[in-house]
Amino acid sequence: MAAPVTIALDAMGGDRAPDVVVRGAELARERRPGLKILLFGDRARIEPLLARARRLQDCAEIRHTEIAVAADDKPGQALRKGRESSMGLAIEAVASGEAAGVVSAGNTGALMALSKFVLRPLSGIDRPALAALFPTMRGESVMLDLGANVQCDANNLVQFALMGAAFARTVMGLPRPTVGLLNVGEEELKGNDAVKAAAQILRGSSLSFEFQGFVEGNDIPRGATDVIVTDGFTGNVALKTAEGTAKLYTEFLKQALRSSWRARVGYLLARSAIESMRDRVDPRYYNGGVFLGLNGVSVKSHGGTDATGFATAIDIAVDMAAGSLADRIVEDLKLSGGQVEPPQERAAS
Amino acid sequence: MAAPVTIALDAMGGDRAPDVVVRGAELARERRPGLKILLFGDRARIEPLLARARRLQDCAEIRHTEIAVAADDKPGQALRKGRESSMGLAIEAVASGEAAGVVSAGNTGALMALSKFVLRPLSGIDRPALAALFPTMRGESVMLDLGANVQCDANNLVQFALMGAAFARTVMGLPRPTVGLLNVGEEELKGNDAVKAAAQILRGSSLSFEFQGFVEGNDIPRGATDVIVTDGFTGNVALKTAEGTAKLYTEFLKQALRSSWRARVGYLLARSAIESMRDRVDPRYYNGGVFLGLNGVSVKSHGGTDATGFATAIDIAVDMAAGSLADRIVEDLKLSGGQVEPPQERAAS
Numbered sequence: 264m265a266a267p268v269t270i271a272l273d274a275m276g277g278d279r280a281p282d283v284v285v286r287g288a289e290l291a292r293e294r295r296p297g298l299k300i301l302l303f304g305d306r307a308r309i310e311p312l313l314a315r316a317r318r319l320q321d322c323a324e325i326r327h328t329e330i331a332v333a334a335d336d337k338p339g340q341a342l343r344k345g346r347e348s349s350m351g352l353a354i355e356a357v358a359s360g361e362a363a364g365v366v367s368a369g370n371t372g373a374l375m376a377l378s379k380f381v382l383r384p385l386s387g388i389d390r391p392a393l394a395a396l397f398p399t400m401r402g403e404s405v406m407l408d409l410g411a412n413v414q415c416d417a418n419n420l421v422q423f424a425l426m427g428a429a430f431a432r433t434v435m436g437l438p439r440p441t442v443g444l445l446n447v448g449e450e451e452l453k454g455n456d457a458v459k460a461a462a463q464i465l466r467g468s469s470l471s472f473e474f475q476g477f478v479e480g481n482d483i484p485r486g487a488t489d490v491i492v493t494d495g496f497t498g499n500v501a502l503k504t505a506e507g508t509a510k511l512y513t514e515f516l517k518q519a520l521r522s523s524w525r526a527r528v529g530y531l532l533a534r535s536a537i538e539s540m541r542d543r544v545d546p547r548y549y550n551g552g553v554f555l556g557l558n559g560v561s562v563k564s565h566g567g568t569d570a571t572g573f574a575t576a577i578d579i580a581v582d583m584a585a586g587s588l589a590d591r592i593v594e595d596l597k598l599s600g601g602q603v604e605p606p607q608e609r610a611a612s
Numbered sequence: 613m614a615a616p617v618t619i620a621l622d623a624m625g626g627d628r629a630p631d632v633v634v635r636g637a638e639l640a641r642e643r644r645p646g647l648k649i650l651l652f653g654d655r656a657r658i659e660p661l662l663a664r665a666r667r668l669q670d671c672a673e674i675r676h677t678e679i680a681v682a683a684d685d686k687p688g689q690a691l692r693k694g695r696e697s698s699m700g701l702a703i704e705a706v707a708s709g710e711a712a713g714v715v716s717a718g719n720t721g722a723l724m725a726l727s728k729f730v731l732r733p734l735s736g737i738d739r740p741a742l743a744a745l746f747p748t749m750r751g752e753s754v755m756l757d758l759g760a761n762v763q764c765d766a767n768n769l770v771q772f773a774l775m776g777a778a779f780a781r782t783v784m785g786l787p788r789p790t791v792g793l794l795n796v797g798e799e800e801l802k803g804n805d806a807v808k809a810a811a812q813i814l815r816g817s818s819l820s821f822e823f824q825g826f827v828e829g830n831d832i833p834r835g836a837t838d839v840i841v842t843d844g845f846t847g848n849v850a851l852k853t854a855e856g857t858a859k860l861y862t863e864f865l866k867q868a869l870r871s872s873w874r875a876r877v878g879y880l881l882a883r884s885a886i887e888s889m890r891d892r893v894d895p896r897y898y899n900g901g902v903f904l905g906l907n908g909v910s911v912k913s914h915g916g917t918d919a920t921g922f923a924t925a926i927d928i929a930v931d932m933a934a935g936s937l938a939d940r941i942v943e944d945l946k947l948s949g950g951q952v953e954p955p956q957e958r959a960a961s
Contacts, residue, residue, distance in 0.1 A: 337801075398860075399860065400860055400863060410796050410797075413796055413802075413803060413804045414804050414805070445849060447759050447762055447844065447845055447848040447849065448759075452686075453762075454762060454845070455762045455763050455845055456763070479848075479849070479852050480848065480849040480850065480851065480852025480853035480854075480855070480856060481852040481853065481855055481856030481859070482856070483853050483856060483857075484853070484856040484857045484859065484860040485856055485859075485860070493849075495796065496796055496803070496804055496846060497845060497846050497849050499796040499828075499829065500794060500796065500828070500829040500842075500846050500849070500850050501829065501849050501850060501853045502829065503828050503829025503830040504829035504830065504832050504833070504850045504853045504854050504857075505829075505853050505854070505856075505857045506829070506830055507829060507830030507831070507832060507833040507834055507854075508832075508833045508853075508854045508857040508858055508861075509857055509861060510830070510833065510834075511747075511748065511749055511833040511834070511893075512857075512858060512861040512893070514749060515889045515892055515893065516865070516886070516889055518889070519882075519885040519886055519888060519889035520882055520885060520886075522885045522888070523884075523885055525881045525882065525884075525885070526881065526882040526884075526885035526886075528878075528881050528882075529877075529878040529879065529880070529881030529882025529883070529885070530878065530882055531878070532874045532875065532877050532878030532881065533868075533869055533874065533875040533877075533878025533879055533882065534878070535872075535874075535875075536868040536869060536871045536872055536874070536875035536878070537865070537868055537869075537875075539868060539871070540864045540865055540867070540868035543864055544860075544861070544864065
């Protein structure tokens with residue numbers, strides 16, 4: 264529990280940086296006594312915050328840089344100027360082995376590009392992917408890709424399945440997770456070419472997880488499988504649609520509970536129950552998009568989150584590092600035959 | 613209001629056919645005094661139901677057939693045996709001009725295949741699409757394609773935009789609807805090749821609607837635009853994800869409101885308000901997937917709906933027929949230049 268793990272934080276990324284980053288680190292440290300923190304960013308702005316964070320006094324260190332990646336920088340710009348930025352230096356700390364993982368609430372495209380460039384994809388992985396946990400009827404599931412790769416072939420999808428399952432074993436603690444491939448129907452004949460071919464490969468491979476075939480959009484919130492695999496276009500739309508629908512529902516409920524005096528009184532009585540329900544879908548407890556398939560742990564926090572949300576993202580980074588997620592992915596690739604599709608198909612694609 | 617419109621119903625399609633079909637027709641007729649109904653299916657089963665449906669006595673007629681498309685028939689099977697089925701004959705009634713539209717709660721793939729084969733796509737439309745209304749923060753929007761075409765090119769997406777806008781003008785009564793193209797970000801550089809090319813074509817065309825560029829998943833429940841355009845794979849996943857998330861939320865709310873006696877009492881007081889909220893997202897009032905881009909009106913009702921839901925599907929069919937939706941689509945195709953992409957690109961695709 265208290266094994267020492269060092270996490271590098273991009274102190275300048277996110278809407279309310281560096282304040283939320285420092286307070287998030289303090290919350291995470293409260294739960295993890297062995298945690299060490301490297302804060303990359305503007306010393307003049309971080310130092311006064313750190314002075315007030317009593318729990319971080321003996322375990323956090325500031326690494327000064329004046330450069331920060333802007334929220335609207337393109338990934339290309341980030342690659343050019345970003346390596347000396349708070350984000351870039353935090354990632355370098357993982358590459359050098361000084362830190363076990365990096366967390367940033369900054370520009371997603373920049374974090375993805377810099378992480379990929381500095382940490383490099385794992386041997387055998389063509390395309391790293393963005394994954395995240397979300398609440399379901401059964402608890403929680405992880406979905407990938409959420410937007411790193413908008414156009415995917417069957418081979419990419421198969422690798423996403425391996426990476427997602429390794430995440431479920433490591434971070435979610437499931438010995439043999441179930442995996443579903445997102446499609447428009449459960450029948451074998453349905454779907455586009457990529458999902459049909461990916462299903463065929465997965466059905467014929469040795470796997471350290473349970474491949475359950477196709478799942479549909481409604482199976483995501485139902486928690487039909489522990490891991491949902493899809494291309495980055497569909498995954499991004501599905502995740503944002505679910506978030507938007509939850510907001511719509513919350514808004515409708517709020518309006519309904521204000522619509523009469525009976526409803527208002529009812530709300531006062533049911534308030535703590537209704538709030539506990541909101542906690543179950545509170546995005547702060549599901550904060551942290553993780554990049555899977557890299558030589559190193561890189562976690563993206565929502566830009567607009569608060570200290571609680573940022574602490575969740577740090578927790579995920581610690582669990583990924585402690586569970587040697589990258590090693591598991593490499594093992595699973597070997598188990599499935601060292602490659603996930605026959606050589607002749609690979610040459611043709 | 614009371615203009616006579618004849619709608620052909622597949623009386624044998626759906627989980628509780630023919631009962632739900634006959635009672636749905638009665639409800640629809642109550643709202644539309646000019647409505648005439650043709651019921652295709654097994655006379656022995658329909659006749660006793662019709663005898664009890666007083667409002668349908670003078671305006672409904674049974675057309676007997678013993679053949680019915682099964683829920684698990686493949687589209688190919690439906691095409692071979694289905695033309696003499698209750699579904700096929702109901703569609704034929706639209707093709708012959710006897711009915712202005714057809715409604716079926718039967719097998720979606722079969723209805724799509726038979727409608728396309730019998731009614732034929734409109735001149736200039738390459739791929740008919742499946743569209744549906746859904747509730748949003750601002751009221752309601754229509755999304756397409758929902759699964760008729762799992763792989764789409766830019767040209768298909770542009771045609772979906774034209775067809776969706778024509779539906780919004782006709783059925784939703786919006787003189788100049790707004791249209792958004794579903795993507796993983798709002799910036800011009802994001803997305804897959806098809807959406808980027810479609811956006812470019814739409815920006816350069818004369819349109820009878822307001823093209824607002826890219827929208828994201830969370831914009832769907834937000835009601836950011838009146839029409840949401842996407843490929844059938846993404847649209848199917850997004851719609852089912854939204855439905856599943858709404859169910860998850862309802863279930864969490866139900867559990868919360870049972871969790872303590874205070875919550876139970878609160879629920880009793882707020883009950884009618886909470887139920888009115890559920891009505892706002894009640895799928896029965898959004899029942900009816902419509903096939904756009906055909907020479908004739910064809911509407912798919914949910915297989916598991918009740919009479920209220922089936923009546924909604926009939927309403928949509930009547931509105932589409934009364935508003936001459938097909939003519940509007942053809943006009944809009946002409947307005948945009950008679951074709952939706954430059955001839956040289958078309959030849960190459």
